[in-house]
Amino acid sequence: MTPGERLDIIVSGFTEGETFAIESLPYNRRTSIKPKPDKYATVKVGALKPSAAFIPEDLRKIEALAPKNASGREKQSFLLVQAGNTALIFW
Helix, strand or coil, X not given: CCCCCCCCCCCCXXXXXXXXXXEXXXXXXXXXXXXXXCEEEEEEXXXXXXXXXXXXXXXXXXXXXXXXXXXXXXXXXXXXXXXXXXXXXXX
């Protein structure tokens, strides 16, 4: 999340008044410094409210990319040409 972005949190499985922390996950940068989690915020669970979400009964249909009996393996050939900071890929 970058500064100025909004984050909505949907809480389920908690009771009103409970709190929990929003923390970063450690990222291993492969250095001698061990990452530590940062605490960004504490969330206090509010009263239960009915959902205002609208989810249509029929979602759009997504066509299959491959037949059901596809092996899952496909051979691809390409040529990579690099010049300075530019790389071109030819299929």
